[in-house]
Amino acid sequence: MTRPRLGLVVNPLAGIGGPAGLNGSDDAAAIQRAIAAGARPQATERAARAMAAFRRESDASVVTGPGALGADAANCADIVPHFITGTAEDTRALVAAMQDRVDLILFCGGDGTARDVAAANQAGVPILGVPAGVKMHSGIFSRTPERAGQGAAAFLAAPQHPTELVEILDIDEAARARGRLSAEVHTVARAPLLQTALQGPKSAGNSAVGDLDAALARYVAEMQPGVTYVIGPGTTMAALKDRLGGGTLLGVDAARNGRIVGRNLDRAGIETLATAGAVRIALGVVGGQGFLLGRGNQQIGPATLRRVGRDAIDVFCTPAKLAALPRGLCVDTGEAALDAEFAGYMQIATGPGRRQVVRVGS
Amino acid sequence: MTAPISRRSTSRFEGYHAPRWAEPVVHELSKAGRRGLVFDCPKTEPNLPEMARRQTAPDLPEMTEHDALRHYLHLSQMCLGMMGVSLFGTCTMKYNPRIGERASLEHLAHLHPLQHPDTLQGLLEVYAIFSDMLCELSGMDQFVFQAGGGADAAYTHACVTREWLKARGELGQRDQIVTTIQTHPCSPATANAAGFEVITLSLEEGGYPSLDQLKSVLGPRTAALMVNNPDDMGIYNPDIKEWVRLVHEAGGLCFYDHANFNGVMTRLRARELGFDACMFMLHKTFGAPKGGGGPAVGAYGCSEELKPFLPGPLVVRDGDRFRLEDGEQSLGRVREFMGNAPQVLKAYAWARGMGAEGLREAADLSVLANNYMDKRLGEVRGVSRSNPDVDVPRMEMTRHSFEQVTADTGCTVVDISMRMTDYGIDALWLSHEPWLVAEPFTPEAGELWSKEDIDYWIDVLAAVVDEAYESPETVKSAPHKAPIHQLKGDALEDPARWATTWAAYLRKHGAPVSDRERDQETPFPIGGQSA
């Protein structure tokens, strides 16, 4: 058996916009302004903290990029040759170069870095984030650099290399500039299945995931014949779709009589189904800001929502994810009057025979 | 091991080290022919069926009585063992007076639960009087001691609810039990186990679910409310009477998990708040041992209306005699015989020793101690308190947080807790699931700990926090002065390495464990919390 190896990717500019009050470090002009205002990058120091924790528990070899891309934070690593451009291209090139050389990629940055890593990670190597960005809504980040290092060491030491699927989110900067905070699911990635290392109060471990799966199984068993189930995007709903023969990860699908009957439906397609007969809607929760409607599932339009009604919406979420939501759930259907109708207390299925009441705001 | 307690000065922090023995596994100490007691060989072959006879002698370690005693003494010295300064919140862990052990050995060791009740009059009298005492404390009409712990008492309530609904012809229709996210997980778990659907309410601005949230779930399907009060953060529900009224109005029962009774003993009766039933922990509040999830007693009390459904047999007073009686509508049993009688006797002895005035004084001391701790902890850098905007008085416990310390230094509550064991402090009690407060810890002093102990505990905590800011590596790599240093615990994830028996160890590792390996691979989880 070959010895496990760790890949380290540092985005040296991550987090630089935070202290300067910028909403991220995505655009070059903003970075220049931050540096001019005296901001100093902290990513290397945070990566070094993670590596110190990693080294205490693992003697696995490390592959990284030159200088600020990783070598500055890790002693005795193999360096992938790369000409530093100072852009997101550095992250993507390094991740691509590591594809068949490492068992885990530890990256240091924020949501933007996570997206770059996931985009270049063609082989689906498990990834884990050292928190160093301004925005860290994705579940891929550990709570502290040390926990990321420990988590990486534990993952490489575990013989089965257990993983789970985690959503990569990012704030829509254009919408934010217009004064609206909105997180979108960009993709999902494999992350080490760690007992307590990830961000947020995820300490329940993996039993919560099993509970939710059992709730989905019961839901499938109790589906009514002839009723069309419109099923939203995300990892939780993908697990539901798997129980119905398999559907899309990021699209809205439909099922009837125990089978998926439509994939990647658009607004008109869903509205046609809703006018044709009885419909229920099954949804997961988009992490971070806790959007129920209006983020990643805009295909389910206001007309459909009004026709189907609040009582015919079934929502599934783990208690840990609900606990991590700062202000309960929210909806943004595109119509203020409809948002108001959806506001109020809602019961979310968290396990077989378990529901949690959560306030929905608009 | 209790660290020596002297006057407040940093000199107390130096020089402590827990005992550490290079203690082999007992099988490695074995030498053929060594014996403790030597017995005569039986004159006749034992009369055993062929199938029951051993083919080979059991592989037991051979050693002298002295070797065996020394071995187990060493092991016990290396256990953290809850004998340091141990301020364990959310369930009032307290000292168990030794006289209780003596009383149960002397008075119960020779009894058998199948004896005729006429020959168990003393024990039955203890049950009857103790039930009366707890009724006085809670306002309920009858207590039973069958449940083997707090969770079992919650289960008793779920079963009583079922029988009560059956008698009213509402079983099946009323199928939901309402609880809150800060109620102990045993309430939802036992409600599920008894066949109910669980509706969990979330916290809102005031630190509690609002009345509107409660109203949104009540209706013709409501069977019962199951809550603890205070909640896991140590905060009392300001609207509890209104909650009870609303649940009754909807047609459900109300159960009070009164595991956290210490701060309000003799001052608050569950029945006077309107509750139909409640539970006390004899193995916590009432001074009997908890025993690591072992024999415990959840004393379950209820109103006259629910009495017919209690698990039987009940102790019934008949003039100056006592008999055991099974009711016709009884739910049956939740445990064999009369529950853990030795625990009941110990708790009874404790309560008799305290008396009503003693209980009141203990409650006041608990509240005083907690508010003193609360004040001093508030002065420690980076330590905050849950729900800072909730200004109701904190009673016997408070949830605190190291969130700021962790953000500044990377040292988590677990790191800090482990470093505190280097000063003879038992691991901190953190929080029940889910962790709504980051890096949580929840101390509770009860009435036991002296001011010196409490000060020592806080001094150590403050010193460790300072250390986290000055040399975080020392904290993160703790413990340094405990019998065992930090464990990776990865052997627990690996079936090829873990071994819970000597035979399995030999099978998987081939050779006896060397000292160095033992240090690295001791197959015990760290920081495990079960309460």
Ligand SMILES: Cc1ncc(COP(=O)(O)O)c(C=O)c1O
């Ligand atoms: C509030 C509360 N209720 C119930 C229990 C469960 O008690 P037991 O461990 O005896 O089953 C606990 C234990 O910590 C508790 O704190």
